[in-house]
Amino acid sequence: MMFRNLVCPVCGASCDDIQVEMTAEGIVAKNACKMGNAKFQELASPHRIRQPLICQGGEMLPSGWEEALDRAADILASSSRPLIFIGSETSCEAMEVGLHLGEYLGGVVDSNSTVCHGPTAMGIQEAGRVGATAGQSKNRADLTVYWGSNPLESMPRHMSRYAVYPRGYWTRRGRFDRTVITVDPRRSLTAENSDLHIQLNPNTDFELLSALLALLHGQQPHPSAEEVTGVAIRQMEEMLELMKGCNYGVIYAGLGMASSYGKHRNAEMAFHLVQELNNHTKFVIGALRGHCNVAGFNQVASYLYGYPFGLDFSRGYPRYNPGEFTAVDLLRERDVDAALVVCADLVSHFPADCASYLGEIPMICIDIASCPTTMLSDVVLPGVIDAMECDGTFYRLDDVPIYFQPFTASPFPFTASNQHTLQQLMERVRGRKEAGS
Ligand code: SF4
Secondary structure (H helix, E strand, O other), X not given: OEEEEEOOOOEOOOOOOEEEEEEOOEEEEEOOOHHHHHHHHHHHOOOEOOXXXXXXXXXXXXXXXXXXXXXXXXXXXXXXXXXXXXXXXXOHHHHHHHHHHHHHHOOEEXXXXXXXXXXHHHHHHHHOOOXXXXXXXXXXXXXXXXXOOOHHHHOOXXXXXXXXXXXXXXXXXXXXXXXXXXXXXXXXXXXXXXXXXXXXXOOOHHHHHHHHHHHHOOOOXXXXXXXXXXXXXXXXXXXXXXXXXXXXXXXXEOHHHXXXXXXXXXXXXXXXXXXXXXXXXXXXXXXXXXXXXXXXXXXXXXXXXXXXXXXXXXXXXXXXXXXXXXXXXXXXXOOOOEEEEEOOOHHHHOOHHHHXXXXXXXXXXXXXEOOXXXXXXXXXXXXXXXXXXXXEEEEOXXXXXXXXXXXXXXXXXXXXXXXXXXXXXXXXXXXHHHHHO
């Protein structure tokens, strides 16, 4: 049987043209890239967690749903400052419940952007952003700048669906109507396929952006800018001429900009550059958001509580201070006493001292497959795969909400989605708190 127009739940591109055929031999995912296809294969993966697990005597043992949920609720209800970390590969609806749970418990709620495009979000707060939807840029952009990003390997369909190769209304000849610039210290695959590669020295994005802004203001950058950035002033001028001379330009900022030295100041400078380029032509900027619904958490948290990530509820109202209330910092400072991790493998991806502290505190994990985080957890609740087994909403990289529908049902009789699991957990926690008060 063939299912059409499905949404891929892997990266920020949220491709919504996936076709899935389920045959006796397995699953065939058409239109999906390699990363997307691998995710669709998870549906029938032997690594899938198919029942709740509880840690007993250092061993992860299968348990009943009620028992596992009770144990998870006990951990959260007895904690004085839990960390609730909601990864990106789940719906906004699940994120909303997780945020309410964090508020109810007086804990801290954080998400992937804390170690991803958090600095870009902070740059937006500092400077504001001139943005556009992916469709606008597809139809209009005759200049595409990939700054600190390598979509050919990290978001394989970005160039073919949104940015470079598709024929747009005002870019009818597709790639022939577009110029591509890549700013990257490495000669990446994307750089090789660009018209101009600006190979700056690592961690000099801020200096290069400042020099471009100086040139835009009609000033000469300090001669040391060449030595620091490794980019000749002549090449900066060439890049700037292309940017000023296009009809519509777009910068896709990647983690190379957000996570190199300068962090949110890089993003802030890039947003200022784009604002000033609009004195010459139409120019926009957006983040190339790697994870599926990482933009969704920023949207939902901002909408509900006013801040995009790293929300602390310990005083009964939301507070935000990246570096203090963000997951890595809290774990490094040993400032939380329990953790609920939803659809994220923190033990693999966080610094070693944070991962080691996660092993010391009680931890609950909701995930679809075994990983180092599930191995260190006290309770593992099986995850439901969004966009395949339940419906919901993702925010695409350009902050456009994409509603998705499933093509099969949750394989579990006890939960229909991660949102449903979190709602059940919330009810139990509430029951315990109210009984204790
Ligand atoms: S580009 Fe991203 S969203 Fe599109 S199919 Fe590949 S992994 Fe999925």
